[in-house]
Amino acid sequence: DGGITQSPKYLFRKEGQNVTLSCEQNLNHDAMYWYRQDPGQGLRLIYYSQIVNDFQKGDIAEGYSVSREKKESFPLTVTSAQKNPTAFYLCASSISRRYGYTFGSGTRLTVV
Amino acid sequence: GESVGLHLPTLSVQEGDNSIINCAYSNSASDYFIWYKQESGKGPQFIIDIRSNMDKRQGQRVTVLLNKTVKHLSLQIAATQPGDSAVYFCADFSSLQGTSYGKLTFGQGTILTVHP
Numbered sequence: 035d036g037g038i039t040q041s042p043k044y045l046f047r048k049e050g051q052n053v054t055l056s057c058e059q060n061l062n063h064d065a066m067y068w069y070r071q072d073p074g075q076g077l078r079l080i081y082y083s084q085i086v087n088d089f090q091k092g093d094i095a096e097g098y099s100v101s102r103e104k105k106e107s108f109p110l111t112v113t114s115a116q117k118n119p120t121a122f123y124l125c126a127s128s129i130s131r132r133y134g135y136t137f138g139s140g141t142r143l144t145v146v
Numbered sequence: 147g148e149s150v151g152l153h154l155p156t157l158s159v160q161e162g163d164n165s166i167i168n169c170a171y172s173n174s175a176s177d178y179f180i181w182y183k184q185e186s187g188k189g190p191q192f193i194i195d196i197r198s199n200m201d202k203r204q205g206q207r208v209t210v211l212l213n214k215t216v217k218h219l220s221l222q223i224a225a226t227q228p229g230d231s232a233v234y235f236c237a238d239f240s241s242l243q244g245t246s247y248g249k250l251t252f253g254q255g256t257i258l259t260v261h262p
Binding site: 067082 | 250
């Protein structure tokens with residue numbers, strides 16, 4: 035079945051560490067996105083990529099970095115510069131504007 | 147600034163009742179809207195969408211109404227079931243840099259609780 039796989043489901047980070055969240059899709063979608071969700075809040079856009087080797091900052095990109103070396107993969111690195119990283123992170127992809135997004139199941143990141 | 151927001155943060159209904167979840171948007175250029183359902187610990191799931199050239203769209207047990215005059219969306223769920231309990235988000239879809247791809251802007255969400 036086609037879909038988006040995020041891993042790990044739960045991730046714990048120590049202060050000062052960088053961590054990388056994985057997002058893989060086999061839907062053959064060109065566009066991929068990372069969103070952050072805080073408790074009781076909507077989703078906020080971190081980064082997006084429309085094609086391989088190209089990505090753009092979203093609304094809250096500070097403290098995060100991404101890469102898009104392959105069409106199927108769009109990993110997100112949460113750096114030590116992100117002062118409040120504890121949140122639920124969602125990856126999504128889309129084929130075009132006509133069809134909206136398909137979301138992964140999310141990664142819950144906690145700073146310990 | 148542009149925003150998509152919801153009037154009611156929580157809604158409790160009895161099983162079998164109809165539910166109505168409301169959403170307001172401020173971007174008058176918005177022309178495509180999506181409703182998502184999110185269960186605890188999971189990613190959002192597409193429910194139904196509507197384009198600005200429509201006033202109403204029906205799916206299975208769900209109906210979305212769009213009132214462009216007052217920039218208001220609503221999601222109606224018929225015969226609500228316990229499995230409908232979740233957070234419901236409306237989202238505004240806008241183009242990214244003139245491409246065919248879009249950016250979703252989400253509202254805060256409404257928590258729907260269905261009591262047996």
